[in-house]
Amino acid sequence: MDEERILESERLQIEQIRQLDLEELQVEEVDDQDSSDDEQDPTARTATHDEFNFNTSIVSLHTYLGEVDDTHHRTAFLDGGAILNLPLFYFEGVVLFPGATLPLRVIQSNFIAAVERALGQVDVPYTIGVIRIYRDPHNLRIKLATVGTTAEIRQYRRLEDGSLNVVTRGQQRFRLRRHWIDVDGVPCGEVQIINEDLPLRTPRDAFGRLAPLSNLPSCLLASKNSHAQMLRSKTGETESEEDSDESFENGLSLTERRIHQSLTSSSYEHEMTDGSASSDDEFTYESDQEVRSNPNDRDSMRTLLSNSGKETEMDSRIGNCSTSGKQSYKVELFRNCRKNTDAYPSRRISRAFWPHWVYLMFDSYCLAQRAADLWKQIVGAPNMDGLLKKPDHLSFLIASKLPVSESTRQELLEIDGISYRLRREIELLESINLIRCKNCRTIIARRSDMLVMSSEGPLGAYVNPGGYVHEIMTLLKANGLALQGPAVTEFSWFPGYAWTITNCAACETQMGWLFTATNRKLKPGSFWGIRSSQVAEETR
Structure with missing residues (x-):
């Protein structure tokens, strides 16, 4: 009965907060002419029920840390494959990506010594290593991830009690080779910088400038072409160039495919060596080469014509001719067939x-x-268009801001290859729908509930007064959460908002915080911050 009263009181608190928002909406009116501006401003679009007037750029400054001094130091990027020793910072529930900001509240003496050592390093000054730790689900032992990120100390301030406020920025990925605790109690690690690959682009000569090659002779394709057209006419489907190119070779028999590939490759090699040759001379040269290189082509050609129902008197005459005669007949046959294939432009393929x-x-x-x-359709802010010419930077930025579980984010960090990482991120963007509690899998929110409260995106890292770093995703609304304790304004990550601890109502796991505006004119009036470490891996 006591638990029911607590839950009921918490529900009343939430209703009171929502009621305040409704009262504010009755006073203020939104002009319809501002709808076009909302489309250009993703942060305004995410707050669908309230006018959005919160300054999101303040959050990324981490003003709750107080004054911090800029170190005025920027570390040059290290060569891929370089091996070095760094002070290590390891966190549970945090995955740092290159380019992402990580605030630190350093209280423990061994980590204070680690920062001081990093500031005085000669080879890589102002640099620490950040790596995620997690519990093995089988034996619950603490384990370190194999891939982490170097972080450069950008801002720094020592407080009167000896603790440190530090703001770092992710630089480069590394693989952890080994780790230890030195005589001063400082966690250290030997790391190897990962050699990042260059962005891949489709080869310029693969398409466009090169003319297509003809496929097999039209006498072999007529029956297949007419049959395919008949099927498409019945089903109402149309054939695109990509579909025809892909399905044609799959429909060939092993013998047909071998001759098709040999013709394609030999023709390509000849044109690369002698681009001035005429089409007829080129084909004669390729056919002669095929006859000389493979004496079994005569039997293969007879088999092809026989299987297609097109065996003629010319084929039987091939076997009764001399060697030179066989070559002449075969060259003549292929030359005639090549001329006929021009009548079937849909059966021409790229040289790629x-x-x-x-x-x-x-x-x-x-x-x-x-x-x-x-990203623009689903999340909105920040705008990624400026990074289209830098796919490597864009892949890391999206990975650092995707509202997914920490294990999925670690997976993205460990992916080698820009194209592979982007393809995985596209898959996640297309599939993310439900946000569930990690323990009981209760549905907390949906993708449409995401709210961008920081200029850096809907997910970011923040540190509390006790030195614990939390990565949270911000949501406009959430379900199945219960409030615990009063609202507190001290050390708020979002200026102008008070925070209240929230637990999962089903399993009582701490899920994050409810942030409520201290000024009724501040919009949104409330939102939720959910810890990524408490989000289930499956979000579909």
């Missing part, structure tokens, strides 16, 4: 080894455009 869509799967710039478009 793979279809165009295969190259697009690994084109970092095309993937970056697709990821940026999805």
